[in-house]
Amino acid sequence: xHVVLPNDIDDAxxxxxxxxxxxxLCTGLAALGWPVCEHPAQGAWPKPDAGDLAALDxxxxxxxxxxxxxxxxxxxxxxxxxVAAHAPRLRLAVLVHMPFGDTDPAARPxxxxxxxxxxxxxxxxxWTRRRLSDLYDLPTDRIDVATPGVTPAQPATGxxxxxxxxxxxxxxxxxxxxxxxxxxxxxxxxxxxDLPWTCVCVGxxxxxxxxxxxxxxxxxxxxxxxxxxxxxxxxxxxxDALYSAADLLVHPSRGETYGMVAAExxxxxxxxxxxxxxxxxxxxxxxxxxxxxxxLVPPDDPAALAAALRRWLTDPALRRRLRFAALARxxxxxxxxxTARTVAKALRRLSSDQIRHPG
Numbered sequence: 001x002h003v004v005l006p007n008d009i010d011d012a013x014x015x016x017x018x019x020x021x022x023x024x025l026c027t028g029l030a031a032l033g034w035p036v037c038e039h040p041a042q043g044a045w046p047k048p049d050a051g052d053l054a055a056l057d058x059x060x061x062x063x064x065x066x067x068x069x070x071x072x073x074x075x076x077x078x079x080x081x082x083v084a085a086h087a088p089r090l091r092l093a094v095l096v097h098m099p100f101g102d103t104d105p106a107a108r109p110x111x112x113x114x115x116x117x118x119x120x121x122x123x124x125x126x127w128t129r130r131r132l133s134d135l136y137d138l139p140t141d142r143i144d145v146a147t148p149g150v151t152p153a154q155p156a157t158g159x160x161x162x163x164x165x166x167x168x169x170x171x172x173x174x175x176x177x178x179x180x181x182x183x184x185x186x187x188x189x190x191x192x193x194d195l196p197w198t199c200v201c202v203g204x205x206x207x208x209x210x211x212x213x214x215x216x217x218x219x220x221x222x223x224x225x226x227x228x229x230x231x232x233x234x235x236x237x238x239x240d241a242l243y244s245a246a247d248l249l250v251h252p253s254r255g256e257t258y259g260m261v262a263a264e265x266x267x268x269x270x271x272x273x274x275x276x277x278x279x280x281x282x283x284x285x286x287x288x289x290x291x292x293x294x295x296l297v298p299p300d301d302p303a304a305l306a307a308a309l310r311r312w313l314t315d316p317a318l319r320r321r322l323r324f325a326a327l328a329r330x331x332x333x334x335x336x337x338x339t340a341r342t343v344a345k346a347l348r349r350l351s352s353d354q355i356r357h358p359g
Contacts, residue, residue: 001029001347002063004056004071007040014204015235016175017260018097021124021148021339022072025095028340034347039063046078046100053079060086068351070122070343073097080113091350093120095343096128098257101135102278112136120350122146122343125258127279144346147282148260149336153240155269155327158247167312167319170199171246171270173239173261174253176230177208181252181275182215187302188252188309190222195313197227199250200242204233243268247319248312251280254299259283266293266329271322273308275299287328294322 003026009019030036039059043052056079063069066089073096076083083092094115101108115121115136121143123129129143160166174180182201189199205212212230219225234242249265251274262272262283272294274280287293295312297304311318 001034002037002039002067002069004039004041004059004069004075006045006072006074007042009040013233014206015233017148017258018072018074020260021097022095024149024336025146025340025343028336029344029347031337032340032344034344041072041075043075045074048078053082057082057085060090063090065089066091068347069093070095070347071118076114076118077107077111080110080117083114084117087117087119092118093122093347093350094118095122095124096132097124099128099131099135102131103255108135120144120346122346124148125279125282127282128257131257131278144342146339146342146346147334148258148263149339150263150267150333152335153243153264153268155330156244156246158270159245167247167316168195168197169245169247170197170250170309171242171248171265172199172201172250172252173203173242173264174201174251175203175207176201176205176212176215178211179254181254181299183211183218184252184254184300184302184305185250186215186218186222186224186228188305189228190224191302191306192309192313193224195310197309197313199228200246201228201230202232202234202239202242203230205230243270246270248273249294250305250309251275252299252305253277253280256280256283262294263333266326267333269323269327269330271295271312271319271326273297273305273312285329285332287325288332289325289328291321291325291328293326293329 005022009022026036041056068091070093073094076094077100101111123143123145129145132138133140159169249270249272255277257279259280265272272284276296277299295308297308
């Protein structure tokens with residue numbers, strides 16, 4: 001099995017949900033007995049230059065005729081001519097983490113061509129499958145869904161008993177950028193200075209330097225910098241420690257195809273305060289009794305986010321109820337083995353000619 005990946009997949013300084021998914025998937029497929037051959041695509045994806053595209057063309061030309069090839073959508077959607085040129089001689093599947101055409105109409109022709117050239121499409125959420133079908137008139141049964149797994153973890157200890165003030169430790173895990181809603185979070189927290197809370201924002205600071213500068217200046221102007229910390233990227237044991245100390249994950253995103261960080265928090269029994277944007281509610285999900293393991297608010301609404309945070313910070317009974325719901329939701333989450341098996345099933349169909357091949 002050949003897998004074409006963005007070249008920064010293992011860059012600890014730039015962690016992302018897509019990279020984590022790709023790494024877990026490759027590891028999981030190998031554990032299931034698939035011979036996985038990784039091919040990092042060098043380039044500034046999703047904005048490749050001519051040299052990047054030429055290198056990708058050379059990479060794919062070197063793959064053996066008839067080979068099964070899984071291409072990350074971050075690469076495929078930005079290189080439709082290359083994908084279409086090699087589709088007749090390869091068994092191509094595209095792994096779509098997020099449809100670029102969802103937010104950028106100008107990207108739709110290229111993405112459509114890449115997806116229509118592929119023999120199989122794998123989406124990482126039900127929302128993504130529905131959106132791809134709507135955007136490109138693709139039958140939903142042509143799109144397999146393999147939702148992200150979680151790594152099993154012990155329940156978080158948090159900051160203390162929920163009946164005696166435990167609940168003030170807030171955590172946000174997302175690259176610092178406007179699409180993740182950090183500006184909304186800052187404005188919401190500024191309305192809560194009368195209450196005890198601290199918030200750690202974990203995420204890369206170099207993706208949108210102008211936004212980070214503006215955000216930092218706003219934090220300083222609101223004089224909440226002693227309680228709100230932009231901690232930069234964290235992985236491994238450092239990130240685990242931050243999760244363990246957290247009472248509530250706050251994810252004010254303006255749009256997620258799934259929301260892996262919500263699932264990661266719930267895997268530790270941490271309630272989630274998130275927006276209703278796109279596929280994020282799928283990741284939050286429900287406990288077996290139907291309870292939502294957190295609070296949901298509209299995106300891009302500082303007042304609604306502040307109101308939900310105030311409820312959380314001032315209502316011990318609510319915190320207790322949501323903690324129980326999060327622990328119950330934790331028991332329903334699946335690990336990465338299930339994700340790998342789902343993808344493997346789609347790839348077996350690809351390699352056994354059970355689905356159409358372009359050309």
